[in-house]
Amino acid sequence: MIGQFTSARCARIVCGWLLCLSASAQAAITIDFSYVDQQSPEFQRFKSFVDAAVANNPGYGFSAADAAYMYRLTGQLQYATLAVQTVEAQVQEAELAIAAGNAPPIAGDQYLDVGPMIEDLALTYDWCAAHTSAAQRTRWANYAEQAVWNVWHNNQAQWGGNAHPWAGWGVDDPANNYHYSFLRATMYWGLTSNSATWKNLLQNEKWPEQLAYTASIPGGGSEEGTAYGLSHRMLFMMYRVWRDSMAADIGNANAHVNDSIAWWIHATVPTLDRVAPIGDQARVSEPVIYDYHRHLVLEARALSNDAAARDDAAWWLHSISDQDMESGFNRRHNLLPAGPTGTPPAQLVYHAPGTGQLFARTGWDAAAMWLQFSAGPYVQSHAHQDQGAFTLFEGDWLAATENIWTHSGIQQGTDTHNLLRFEQGGQIVPQRVGTTSTMTVTPGAGGAVHAVANLLPAYDGDPAIVAWQRTLDFANRKLTVSDQFTLGSGTEAIFQVNTPVQPIINGNTATAGNLKIRVLSPASATLTALDWTTRTGPDETYYSGWRLDVRGSSSGYVVELSNSGALFANGFE
Numbered sequence: 077m078i079g080q081f082t083s084a085r086c087a088r089i090v091c092g093w094l095l096c097l098s099a100s101a102q103a104a105i106t107i108d109f110s111y112v113d114q115q116s117p118e119f120q121r122f123k124s125f126v127d128a129a130v131a132n133n134p135g136y137g138f139s140a141a142d143a144a145y146m147y148r149l150t151g152q153l154q155y156a157t158l159a160v161q162t163v164e165a166q167v168q169e170a171e172l173a174i175a176a177g178n179a180p181p182i183a184g185d186q187y188l189d190v191g192p193m194i195e196d197l198a199l200t201y202d203w204c205a206a207h208t209s210a211a212q213r214t215r216w217a218n219y220a221e222q223a224v225w226n227v228w229h230n231n232q233a234q235w236g237g238n239a240h241p242w243a244g245w246g247v248d249d250p251a252n253n254y255h256y257s258f259l260r261a262t263m264y265w266g267l268t269s270n271s272a273t274w275k276n277l278l279q280n281e282k283w284p285e286q287l288a289y290t291a292s293i294p295g296g297g298s299e300e301g302t303a304y305g306l307s308h309r310m311l312f313m314m315y316r317v318w319r320d321s322m323a324a325d326i327g328n329a330n331a332h333v334n335d336s337i338a339w340w341i342h343a344t345v346p347t348l349d350r351v352a353p354i355g356d357q358a359r360v361s362e363p364v365i366y367d368y369h370r371h372l373v374l375e376a377r378a379l380s381n382d383a384a385a386r387d388d389a390a391w392w393l394h395s396i397s398d399q400d401m402e403s404g405f406n407r408r409h410n411l412l413p414a415g416p417t418g419t420p421p422a423q424l425v426y427h428a429p430g431t432g433q434l435f436a437r438t439g440w441d442a443a444a445m446w447l448q449f450s451a452g453p454y455v456q457s458h459a460h461q462d463q464g465a466f467t468l469f470e471g472d473w474l475a476a477t478e479n480i481w482t483h484s485g486i487q488q489g490t491d492t493h494n495l496l497r498f499e500q501g502g503q504i505v506p507q508r509v510g511t512t513s514t515m516t517v518t519p520g521a522g523g524a525v526h527a528v529a530n531l532l533p534a535y536d537g538d539p540a541i542v543a544w545q546r547t548l549d550f551a552n553r554k555l556t557v558s559d560q561f562t563l564g565s566g567t568e569a570i571f572q573v574n575t576p577v578q579p580i581i582n583g584n585t586a587t588a589g590n591l592k593i594r595v596l597s598p599a600s601a602t603l604t605a606l607d608w609t610t611r612t613g614p615d616e617t618y619y620s621g622w623r624l625d626v627r628g629s630s631s632g633y634v635v636e637l638s639n640s641g642a643l644f645a646n647g648f649e
Contacts, residue, residue: 295428301355
């Protein structure tokens with residue numbers, strides 16, 4: 077499947093860096109640390125985190141990689157000692173499980189954590205070699221080699237001679253967060269062991285597949301959304317380590333890194349503390365800016381060879397709510413420089429057709445109104461049935477997916493998004509994975525945009541829906557949504573908007589906090605409100621939120637959303 081994405085241009089680029097690779101192969105993991113300022117507050121915070129572990133008081137998420145980094149940067153023995161002890165504990169635990177006939181912890185959750193666990197081992201094996209014994213290195217190597225082999229041979233996987241096959245989830249999917257963990261383990265162990273097998277696998281198969289895939293999603297970002305898409309921080313980190321170790325700049329082989337800088341900047345709401353709630357939000361239901369967002373853009377900026385993209389990234393990094401890394405285990409990533417202050421991008425509208433995302437805003441000030449709209453591929457398991465859905469923000473969420481007010485953060489159904497809900501025989505008609513909707517986008521001045529989306533493909537030929545086109549007109553802090561549809565027998569279309577507070581209904585108008593919703597067509601529409609907390613049950617908790625349902629048309633709706641005036645009355649602008 078990956079082969080279809082490979083263009084002649086991509087092939088030429090790949091061939092170029094492969095030739096570079098073969099001419100400069102090295103055995104060790106090399107990371108250019110010239111960017112590290114050991115007098116900086118960022119370094120001191122990282123050092124304090126590792127020093128606490130040296131003092132036998134490790135913080136949450138402390139890893140051998142943290143200690144190995146400090147040893148590499150300072151040469152101080154206590155850090156090498158700690159790294160070796162930490163990896164030895166990992167290997168001993170694995171050996172005990174294997175001796176009992178079981179798979180070790182590294183195989184848990186379908187090898188999800190194989191990447192960071194092998195990174196710990198490989199960095200310590202390489203950088204702290206003088207502080208390991210020959211017997212240790214043999215044991216560590218046998219364990220790491222088996223783990224990486226099992227990843228790529230899931231049906232034949234074994235530990236200690238006992239068969240432990242696994243499902244192979246994500247092994248062949250370069251869009252998947254598991255896949256990046258597999259690449260990470262393979263790269264770190266391949267580099268430190270100087271394994272021709274693993275380096276050739278990366279050079280001849282996995283990196284070309286990855287580059288072909290990212291080249292196929294113009295506009296950047298991830299098809300997994302804004303939570304699972306944060307796994308690109310590790311993909312970009314691998315690009316950087318591979319570049320430094322192998323003198324092969326795969327990060328700039330296509331536009332994905334630079335495009336992703338723009339994607340994440342435009343996906344950030346004007347208050348610069350949250351991002352668009354696209355896809356599953358399993359870590360935290362409301363997508364607040366966290367260390368992972370910062371790390372991703374730091375890595376992208378470190379890779380990019382485009383001055384404008386680096387400037388935009390620097391502005392974002394200096395402006396977002398997370399400046400220092402909230403969690404100690406992320407502090408080593410904050411050693412990457414954010415650069416000079418920078419300035420925001422000139423453009424206010426950004427369309428990323430590869431992920432099917434449109435972002436628009438009235439300005440780069442905190443009081444701007446911001447829009448997100450989805451119409452594109454629905455192909456990943458962490459993506460939602462949100463084709464045709466929009467999010468509106470001004471000071472806070474005006475209209476957003478109910479998913480962000482749930483306990484799980486993984487409510488994927490159409491009933492939780494701001495789109496048309498189709499029901500037939502009292503049952504919701506679902507959107508289907510493996511489909512691709514389309515949109516055309518016409519930007520205007522001051523962040524204005526006209527977008528037309530064909531959303532019928534999302535229903536994959538279901539006879540309940542014959543046609544659905546949604547048109548968005550966004551300008552002057554007003555969003556007009558126009559739907560035209562043709563329904564199958566027995567199907568009803570309900571226009572729905574999820575809001576953080578109760579909509580107060582007055583005829584064809586509803587006011588939900590700072591949001592005013594006017595149904596312009598049909599004149600005979602019926603408006604009702606659902607309190608999501610009444611839906612709480614054994615499988616989900618809805619902490620808050622309301623949904624306005626608009627019924628009464630068999631062919632189309634026109635609905636206008638604007639600020640109710642309360643935001644300005646409260647002095648926000």
